[in-house]
Amino acid sequence: MDLPIYLDYQATTPVDPRVLEAMLPYFSERFGNAASRSHAFGWTGEEAVDRARKQIASLIGASPKEIVFTSGSTEAINLAIKGVAEMYASKGKHIVTSQAEHKAVLDTCKHLEKQGFEVTYLAPSPTGRVSVESVAAALREDTCLVALIWANNEIGTLNPIREIGELCHERGVLLFTDATQAAGKVEVDVARDGVDLLCLSAHKLYGPKGIGCLYVRRRNPRVRLVAQMDGGGHERGMRSGTLNVPGIVGLGEACALSQRELEADRVHTGALRDRFEGRIFAALDHVHLNGDPEHRLPNCSNLSFNFVEGESLIMGVNDVAVSSGSACTSASLEPSHVLRACGVGDDLAHSSIRFGFGRFTTEEEVDHAADEVIAAVKRLRELSPLYEMVQEGIDPGAIDWSGNH
Amino acid sequence: MAYSDKVLDHYNNPRNVGSLDKGKETVGTGVVGAPECGDVMKLQIEVDGDRIVDAKFKTFGCGSAIASSSLATEWIKGKTVDEALSINNTEIVEELSLPPVKIHCSVLAEDAIKSAINDYKAKQQVDSPEEAST
Numbered sequence: 001m002d003l004p005i006y007l008d009y010q011a012t013t014p015v016d017p018r019v020l021e022a023m024l025p026y027f028s029e030r031f032g033n034a035a036s037r038s039h040a041f042g043w044t045g046e047e048a049v050d051r052a053r054k055q056i057a058s059l060i061g062a063s064p065k066e067i068v069f070t071s072g073s074t075e076a077i078n079l080a081i082k083g084v085a086e087m088y089a090s091k092g093k094h095i096v097t098s099q100a101e102h103k104a105v106l107d108t109c110k111h112l113e114k115q116g117f118e119v120t121y122l123a124p125s126p127t128g129r130v131s132v133e134s135v136a137a138a139l140r141e142d143t144c145l146v147a148l149i150w151a152n153n154e155i156g157t158l159n160p161i162r163e164i165g166e167l168c169h170e171r172g173v174l175l176f177t178d179a180t181q182a183a184g185k186v187e188v189d190v191a192r193d194g195v196d197l198l199c200l201s202a203h204k205l206y207g208p209k210g211i212g213c214l215y216v217r218r219r220n221p222r223v224r225l226v227a228q229m230d231g232g233g234h235e236r237g238m239r240s241g242t243l244n245v246p247g248i249v250g251l252g253e254a255c256a257l258s259q260r261e262l263e264a265d266r267v268h269t270g271a272l273r274d275r276f277e278g279r280i281f282a283a284l285d286h287v288h289l290n291g292d293p294e295h296r297l298p299n300c301s302n303l304s305f306n307f308v309e310g311e312s313l314i315m316g317v318n319d320v321a322v323s324s325g326s327a328c329t330s331a332s333l334e335p336s337h338v339l340r341a342c343g344v345g346d347d348l349a350h351s352s353i354r355f356g357f358g359r360f361t362t363e364e365e366v367d368h369a370a371d372e373v374i375a376a377v378k379r380l381r382e383l384s385p386l387y388e389m390v391q392e393g394i395d396p397g398a399i400d401w402s403g404n405h
Numbered sequence: 406m407a408y409s410d411k412v413l414d415h416y417n418n419p420r421n422v423g424s425l426d427k428g429k430e431t432v433g434t435g436v437v438g439a440p441e442c443g444d445v446m447k448l449q450i451e452v453d454g455d456r457i458v459d460a461k462f463k464t465f466g467c468g469s470a471i472a473s474s475s476l477a478t479e480w481i482k483g484k485t486v487d488e489a490l491s492i493n494n495t496e497i498v499e500e501l502s503l504p505p506v507k508i509h510c511s512v513l514a515e516d517a518i519k520s521a522i523n524d525y526k527a528k529q530q531v532d533s534p535e536e537a538s539t
């Protein structure tokens with residue numbers, strides 16, 4: 001077993017060796033520009049791109065012509081939301097999204113608010129789900145787009161996208177979904193699920209960083225976008241810029257593998273996640289599961305260890321690479337906006353850790369990680385004045401702390 | 406984030422962890438911070454004459470908060486109450502090489518020392534009303 005153990009698969013994943021192998025020739029002998037129409041170097045590149053388009057389309061139930069390559073999900077999100085908003089502004093300037101979205105969606109919406117758009121940020125349920133009813137209630141005559149995450153990157157909660165897709169189609173409103181964490185982990189079918197725009201990113205599904213795509217529906221209805229990047233008119237004018245052929249090959253291969261191995265990956269990571277949680281809950285009291293116990297990604301577990309601060313816990317588990325639900329490690333000391341949106345108290349939000357499991361995680365790693373977490377939590381609780389209060393029968397939640405700082 | 410060696414040392418081997426009997430007349434207890442903010446420090450002192458003869462802490466907080474309070478107990482043990490009161494958070498920042506985002510941890514440790522001393526002093530006044538009234 002190599003240390004440290006990587007349990008941060010929602011942040012990024014290693015490139016699968018099979019993906020890397022498929023990519024390598026496109027850095028060297030097959031280096032052509034896919035837009036070069038006049039020679040074989042270009043044709044080879046174009047063929048590779050066409051194959052990748054098919055592989056990606058197949059994973060999500062789209063047609064290859066509906067795939068627009070981008071540098072990743074952040075760019076695809078910007079293109080989808082700004083592109084639709086600008087194209088359909090005459091229809092209406094209202095957007096529906098949720099408080100539990102990725103920052104790329106939230107900040108894009110904030111940007112549009114400054115341009116005169118109105119945005120409704122729906123509150124998710126305590127487990128992080130946005131209900132169809134709340135979307136229905138938020139739709140207006142002038143709503144031009146609903147933008148909702150499929151699988152939340154912090155807590156793994158799955159939104160009822162198919163029901164929301166049905167609703168949006170009935171009401172004639174476009175639906176964009178951020179499927180960065182969902183694609184390749186759970187079944188995604190844009191036709192069946194009524195999705196009009198969808199983004200995904202290679203580095204979350206065992207492909208390389210810096211490549212992703214936006215699915216843009218071409219029929220029933222045909223979605224049009226205002227391009228956010230001006231230039232040579234690549235990708236049917238929606239995203240100019242020379243195609244990143246090796247990256248695209250990697251994304252295509254990653255999608256093909258994920259499609260083929262989706263069930264195996266789901267069973268593998270789900271079993272490891274359950275094993276991990278089983279060990280933790282058997283050994284420790286006062287541990288809370290954040291997110292939805294039923295509707296969630298198979299490979300994500302977000303836990304709050306009450307009375308232990310998250311950053312100190314991460315420091316105590318040297319052998320395990322995880323990330324904290326509280327954003328304390330970054331410059332801001334604010335706890336996660338997702339946990340806040342779910343109504344998780346700031347005290348528990350500060351105690352949360354996200355564990356992510358993947359294709360290459362082993363049982364041995366999970367056991368070692370769980371044991372290390374358990375030992376660190378026990379040690380830090382010995383240091384915790386809050387845990388001491390609980391032992392003495394005092395509820396820290398009932399104390400008025402406001403005078404203390 | 407990279408922690409300084411001294412923060413790591415205090416985090417891995419915290420000094421003076423524990424609790425003193427807070428009902429005791431010679432013990433002062435300070436609790437500062439709030440769980441919602443991600444830091445709570447409890448710092449206690451035991452005073453003999455005007456000298457701090459023992460100090461203990463428990464902290465809920467990040468590594469820098471744990472290190473700041475551990476260092477605080479180490480520094481005040483053996484000092485007079487007045488010497489302990491003069492400890493400034495900037496000395497803690499310097500000793501532990503805390504980055505700017507962690508300065509609040511040192512502020513909290515300074516507050517905890519002052520709060521424990523205030524509690525001790527308040528107890529002395531209540532316990533000796535005739536002295537207090539003079």
Ligand SMILES: Cc1ncc(COP(=O)(O)O)c(C=O)c1O
Nearest residue numbers: 072073074102153178180181201
């Ligand atoms: C849900 C979600 N959306 C968007 C992104 C951004 O993706 P990218 O890194 O490809 O820009 C991420 C990853 O950080 C994510 O998890």
